Amino acid sequence: MSCFHIFKVKKRGKSSPELRNQENSKSDDLPSSSRVVKSTGSMPSPRSIPEMYKEKEHILRVFSYTDLRNATNNFNRLLKIGEGGFGSVYKGSISPSNGQGDPVMVAIKKLNKHGLQGHKEWLAEVQFLGIVDHPNLVKLIGYCCVDGERGIQRLLVYEYMPNKSLEDHLFGRALQVLPWVTRLQIILGAAQGLAYLHSGLEVQVIYRDFKSSNVLLGMDFKPKLSDFGLAREGPVGNNTHVSTNPVGTYGYAAPEYVETGHLTTHCDLWSFGVVLYEILTGRRALERNRPTTEQKLLEWVKRFPADSKKFSLIIDPRIRNQYSLSAARRIAKLADACLNKNPKERPTMDQVVEILKQVIQESEEANLTGKSSAESSRTNPNTRITGTSRRPVHLAKVKFGEHEN
Structure with missing residues (x-):
């Protein structure tokens, strides 16, 4: 039977x-x-x-x-x-x-x-x-x-993934603190997995449940996306979206999806932006045990714009002396682009992958030269590195929208 x-x-x-x-x-x-x-x-x-x-x-x-x-x-x-x-x-x-x-x-x-x-x-x-x-x-x-x-x-x-999840290491106090560059390498791997789903298959796949708990860590903390129970095929033909009942995890779901049920790859970009801020701050998307003004991560970080003098106050205090401030600013700006209220103004995952590669390169070079986070903030934030070749490309050439208040 x-x-x-x-x-x-x-x-x-x-x-x-x-x-x-x-x-x-x-x-x-x-x-x-x-x-x-x-x-x-x-x-x-x-x-x-x-x-x-x-x-x-x-x-x-x-x-x-x-x-x-x-x-x-x-x-x-x-x-x-x-x-x-x-x-x-x-x-x-x-x-x-x-x-x-x-x-x-x-x-x-x-x-x-x-x-x-x-x-x-x-x-x-x-x-x-x-x-x-x-x-x-x-x-x-x-x-x-x-x-x-x-x-x-x-x-x-x-x-079997022996090193638990990104969530466990970001928020679990019993585990080893993830260094700055390791966090960037993990989120780069996750971005590459999403980029493959969005554009590397015969059909487009929308993951629909990107969050830190679904990024599992293997040997050497190599990341892999897990839990595909909510994944969907993307729109085909002349369709612009897939209509579904909104599902996912509160705090990570894109607002346009929650409001309309219209599902696109742009929804994965919103969730990715949330996780970018999680690795920057060491805070969850939603924490009820914090003061009211700090419970919702995205509302709290708006008070500390990437270009402001106050920006460094949001950085996870456990990595204060090991990160490049200019690289952290670029991560925040990338997160803001992913969190644009206009879905069509968000970057693609392929663009996200390229920018993360550049930020990792910058952070590794800062470590090699022994620059402090303040010193590294004076490096040129518009220098991009594509693949293994180095050439100056201005970020302005890739149109990203701003994270609206």
């Missing part, structure tokens, strides 16, 4: 996620294959995520529930490493697919049947992560879906 009518049962009795015909279904039920535009000319129609997934589904391992129960010592609470709207995440150990070699450490996410997310998000994760291939996106190893005496079980098996 298959566990869902949208699943196709293979001869071996294992099931593979497969999207049902959605001609009469709601547009926001699952990854949007129903939005594929029919070609009116010689150009082929873009393939949907489910169609692309069908070509690669064989790459994912299909686990039995017993496999994953044994891998986690019956989902031992001592092995729990995280929890969210989907359910609990456990550290586990599985044998290689060929049965040879040492066990592999993995992270196993188990659906909470009474949680905020369900099959729709589970299927989205399988299909999106089943087709992406980028060093800054977490790797999905396989999944489990069974319909047994204990009901339907849905689980996902990921590569």
Whole structure:
């Protein structure tokens, strides 16, 4: 017996996620294959995520529930490493697919049947992560879906990320403080992952849930985006947006999306701007335990503009003596550009990636020359570095809007 009518049962009795015909279904039920535009000319129609997934589904391992129960010592609470709207995440150990070699450490996410997310998000994760291939996106190893005496079980098996999340290191006082340059390298990797989703695939993907807790850190603090349950295909054809019910995390969602339900890649840029200010300040997007005027991060930082003498007061005090002030100002200006109230005036993720590379170069050079943050603030803020070549390019050539009050 298959566990869902949208699943196709293979001869071996294992099931593979497969999207049902959605001609009469709601547009926001699952990854949007129903939005594929029919070609009116010689150009082929873009393939949907489910169609692309069908070509690669064989790459994912299909686990039995017993496999994953044994891998986690019956989902031992001592092995729990995280929890969210989907359910609990456990550290586990599985044998290689060929049965040879040492066990592999993995992270196993188990659906909470009474949680905020369900099959729709589970299927989205399988299909999106089943087709992406980028060093800054977490790797999905396989999944489990069974319909047994204990009901339907849905689980996902990921590569294990040993250094927790960006959120844990920014706000968790028990962990090592992230140095300034390390923060920049992490956010650059996250930007590269988003840029790949926006423009590096056959279809455009809107992540929709970018936040510090979804940036996982591997060996050497290499960042990878995780949790694709809310990801959506971007608009196709002449469409300017995708209409959905607004979902996400309070404090990170773009205001135009919250107000209208119109989803575009610009929404990811807003969320990215919020996280940029988190790495600058060491403060969460929303902190109820602070004074009223400081609870909302974006409202608080408006009082300390990037070009003002007061700007340095917002910098995380734990990195006060190790950052370049001019580089920090550029990060704040980049955040303001991402937070422009006019979505069309925000930069693209490709532009964000290039600017972050330049800021990292500037910060590393400041460290090598032993400049203090005050001394480094006198460097030319309009010098840009593209790739490995150095040439002066003025930021004014890339039109960014201002962060409106």
